[in-house]
Amino acid sequence: xxxxxxxxxxxxxxxxxxxxxxxxxxxxxxxxxxxxxxxxxxxxxxxxxxxxxxxxxxxxxxxxxxxxxxxxxxxxxxxxxxxxxxxxxxxxxxxxxxxxxxxxxxxxxxxxxxxxxxxxxxxxxxxxxxxxxxxxxxxxxxxxxxxxxxxxxxxxxxxxxxxxxxxxxxxxxxxxxxxxxxxxxxxxxxxxxxxxxxxxxxxxxxxxxxxxxxxxxxxxxxxxxxxxxxxxxxxxxxxxxxxx
Amino acid sequence: xxxxxxxxxxxxxxxxxxxxxxxxxxxxxxxxxxxxxxxxxxxxxxxxxxxxxxxxxxxxxxxxxxxxxxxxxxxxxxxxxxxxxxxxxxxxxxxxxxxxxxxxxxxxxxxxxxxxxxxxxxxxxxxxxxxxxxxxxxxxxxxxxxxxxxxxxxxxxxxxxxxxxxxxxxxxxxxxxxxxxxxxxxxxxxxxxxxxxxxxxxxxxxxxxxxxxxxxxxxxxxxxxxxxxxxxxxxxxxxxxxxx
DNA sequence: AATAACCTTTGATCTATGTCAAGTAAGGTT
DNA sequence: AACCTTACTTGACATAGATCAAAGGTTATT
Numbered sequence: 001x002x003x004x005x006x007x008x009x010x011x012x013x014x015x016x017x018x019x020x021x022x023x024x025x026x027x028x029x030x031x032x033x034x035x036x037x038x039x040x041x042x043x044x045x046x047x048x049x050x051x052x053x054x055x056x057x058x059x060x061x062x063x064x065x066x067x068x069x070x071x072x073x074x075x076x077x078x079x080x081x082x083x084x085x086x087x088x089x090x091x092x093x094x095x096x097x098x099x100x101x102x103x104x105x106x107x108x109x110x111x112x113x114x115x116x117x118x119x120x121x122x123x124x125x126x127x128x129x130x131x132x133x134x135x136x137x138x139x140x141x142x143x144x145x146x147x148x149x150x151x152x153x154x155x156x157x158x159x160x161x162x163x164x165x166x167x168x169x170x171x172x173x174x175x176x177x178x179x180x181x182x183x184x185x186x187x188x189x190x191x192x193x194x195x196x197x198x199x200x201x202x203x204x205x206x207x208x209x210x211x212x213x214x215x216x217x218x219x220x221x222x223x224x225x226x227x228x229x230x231x232x233x234x235x236x237x238x239x240x241x242x243x244x
Numbered sequence: 245x246x247x248x249x250x251x252x253x254x255x256x257x258x259x260x261x262x263x264x265x266x267x268x269x270x271x272x273x274x275x276x277x278x279x280x281x282x283x284x285x286x287x288x289x290x291x292x293x294x295x296x297x298x299x300x301x302x303x304x305x306x307x308x309x310x311x312x313x314x315x316x317x318x319x320x321x322x323x324x325x326x327x328x329x330x331x332x333x334x335x336x337x338x339x340x341x342x343x344x345x346x347x348x349x350x351x352x353x354x355x356x357x358x359x360x361x362x363x364x365x366x367x368x369x370x371x372x373x374x375x376x377x378x379x380x381x382x383x384x385x386x387x388x389x390x391x392x393x394x395x396x397x398x399x400x401x402x403x404x405x406x407x408x409x410x411x412x413x414x415x416x417x418x419x420x421x422x423x424x425x426x427x428x429x430x431x432x433x434x435x436x437x438x439x440x441x442x443x444x445x446x447x448x449x450x451x452x453x454x455x456x457x458x459x460x461x462x463x464x465x466x467x468x469x470x471x472x473x474x475x476x477x478x479x480x481x482x483x484x485x486x487x488x
Numbered sequence: 489a490a491t492a493a494c495c496t497t498t499g500a501t502c503t504a505t506g507t508c509a510a511g512t513a514a515g516g517t518t
Numbered sequence: 519a520a521c522c523t524t525a526c527t528t529g530a531c532a533t534a535g536a537t538c539a540a541a542g543g544t545t546a547t548t
Contacts, residue, residue: 103392147348208505
């Protein structure tokens with residue numbers, strides 16, 4: 001199952017720069033850039049550098065200097081914290097339109113790896129910060145995005161702290177579907193560009209538990225496992241699995 | 245064990261208003277207000293309404309219209325999500341200087357209850373938002389605070405998703421101590437204005453597990469249980485309990 | 489000072505989920 | 519097509535932490 005926002009790299013990449021970037025940008029309306037007027041977008045455009053990255057690559061590490069920040073324009077990422085003994089918590093998955101580096105912090109607060117081939121619209125953090133400093137609308141937009149992330153993070157704390165395994169899986173499927181829906185439009189088939197282990201590491205479970213629950217939901221005809229994702233057969237029962 | 249930032253209400257409350265609020269404010273340097281220059285602080289001061297609230301009171305509910313937002317000036321709060329079946333996740337505890345309503349969202353994203361008697365410096369959300377809109381330094385400060393909260397939230401996800409009970413308790417004690425230290429200065433004795441059940445609901449554990457672990461750490465002479473809080477006897481071993 | 493209400497601690501047992509260990513399927517490569 | 523690698527699934531068993539139950543302590547109330 002392939003998700004096609006027509007590949008932004010197609011009409012963008014030219015010695016790492018591009019003209020026409022923002023106006024042709026498929027994710028513009030979802031991204032922080034939506035805050036900018038024509039004048040400001042020109043300034044941003046000058047700073048932007050398109051990049052293509054292949055699947056399954058680490059692209060930044062928690063604690064390292066945050067030289068560059070970016071909007072994800074196509075493909076998917078996972079954002080994660082790794083403990084020294086190998087345990088891993090996936091903080092979230094990024095989809096097209098998501099901005100990485102919202103906090104403008106001088107070091108990255110999490111590590112990032114690509115799940116799929118990916119294109120990004122990258123900026124020098126300092127340069128971007130300065131633009132933000134003199135562009136109140138941009139900070140406001142960053143703040144709104146960060147606040148939204150914060151409330152999602154808090155919702156996820158409830159999931160991790162207080163919900164049982166089946167609820168976690170059900171809620172994950174629903175929230176991931178909702179996130180994709182906003183970008184790609186409604187669909188009963190939910191693409192899962194991440195593996196079972198990634199889902200487990202996001203939900204604080206083991207791969208076996210995730211697998212068993214997905215199998216069970218399949219047996220109960222609530223979902224149908226299809227290659228690359230899954231189809232939601234019974235929305236109502238899926239929702240009932242997790243009390244509000 | 246009583247924490248005394250001298251009570252801000254002393255020289256503040258006068259028909260719900262006050263002169264001299266901000267200059268006398270004990271938490272000003274920690275709070276979002278620190279972003280403001282003399283001119284701006286005057287504008288803010290006009291909008292501010294001091295309030296006193298007694299211990300163990302719910303003061304706002306998730307989902308309700310966010311009419312007012314505030315800086316906590318003394319006392320402690322807990323911020324929580326409640327599920328319909330009674331399960332509860334405490335998102336965090338607020339200490340003097342913390343701002344409640346950082347996101348400027350039109351509805352509250354979590355519920356809040358007082359742990360102790362409390363004083364707050366409250367604002368009408370709309371009024372405050374408008375001030376923020378024309379005061380870039382203020383939004384910037386809100387954004388920094390929100391970003392900081394976001395990274396704390398992500399750290400807590402790791403705790404909830406991937407750490408064992410003893411690590412959770414140890415990390416909680418260290419992070420709570422660190423938070424208080426910034427406000428009240430260094431101290432080996434850590435006040436715990438919240439109960440064991442609150443700690444459990446913050447760490448995704450049961451009260452029995454929290455109690456057992458605190459008892460064990462006491463037996464091992466890592467901490468000493470004292471009324472209203474506890475004393476850290478062996479910082480090194482406490483830190484060793486949780487791998488980075 | 490005695491009583492009551494509420495926390496907290498401790499012990500005994502249970503269980504949801506983790507761990508360990510095979511299998512099976514799906515791509516990718518030669 | 520056969521092989522190999524990697525991901526997923528399933529089963530059997532183990533365990534960290536939950537649940538149930540009963541004391542102890544503290545603080546507030548009369």
